[in-house]
Amino acid sequence: MFRFSTFMKDLATIRIALILSTVLFALGITVGWVGSGPLQDLIVKEIQGLGEMSQELRQSENPEMSFFIFIFLNNSVKSILVLFSGIFFGIIPLVFLAVNGMVIGFLLNLVQSNGGDLGELIFKGLLPHGIIEIPMILIASAYGLVLGGLVFKSMAPGESRGSEMKRRWREFWRKSGTASLWIVLLLFVAAIIESTITLWLMS
Template sequence: MLSLRSFGAHLKRSQAYLWTAVLLFAVGFGLGMVNADFLQRIVVDQLRGLQEVSSKLAQSDNPELSFFTFIFFNNAIKGVLIIYLGILVGVIPVFFLIVNGMVLGYLIEVQSSLGNSISDLVFRGLLPHGIIEIPAIIIASAFGIKFGVASLRGIGRLFSGKEERGAREWGAMAKSSLNVSLWIVILLFIAAIIESTLTFHLMKG
């Protein structure tokens, strides 16, 4: 179940979905860059809420552990859910990718408009953990989209009398999703360690 070779094989067989997920994230990022004023009205309250949580965590007895616990469980739960919620014809993973891309693009555009260093934001605030976290999110969403496509095919096969073939496909999807989910959690665990330690101290400095 934890086979890294199997994980690689699942990724190889899902290249089309992975590239689709990358494209959707990039589209969201571009929309965030060009519609920063519009997005400000939508995400500013959410970002303010995250800032309040961040301030409370920073004041705890062990900020690194508090940040790690919050970041890991928040991301891991979302990462696994986004795979299985894809069963709803893939709508939620698509929305998740676009929104996350938009928020990232928005943050970079806002920092740029304020005259802050984008290189500092990218190399100190995003890259250390983002180099693992963002691909993990994209992989999870790609498999969510794959589940959505399988769901649509399953509906079609119910009406075409090919239920047995659909059952086999669902069995293969369920098996692969367990392996992928475990590796998504592992990747997000590593990313959370980096974000709560290295990124935390880089941004403080």
């Protein structure tokens, strides 16, 4: 049930939700790149908050461990919450994808606009850990969207008591359990990379 091969096979069954998550995330990046007005102010506050937290962690006795604990708990807790918050009609996963995409898009645009090395930020600051972290965020959000879809289908007349609907719910809870385990484990690996290799590359 909890094998990695099972996790990978399950992903094939939610490929439409995965594609939708990827598209929404990409749209968020695009909006963040072009963002202006109240939207830009919101993103700036988000980035400033992360910057202040980063400074506090750097001043701790063991920055690497402090970064690791913060990054791992922040990403894993948010991802699992987003997955299961899909029960509220999938709204929270949609917002989560959009906001995270916009923050990245705005940050990339900000660096380029101020003459920074965009390639360095992408290849040193994002890719080392992002190659694991971003797919896990997309997967968690995709499961959240699937959960939201199940809620809508269960509300349809005659669907909630149908044997097929009950089977779908049982299957979802089984898949979400397997996904939660591997999302947390892989985010653990991503946090190690981000708190060591990424931190070293960007120092």
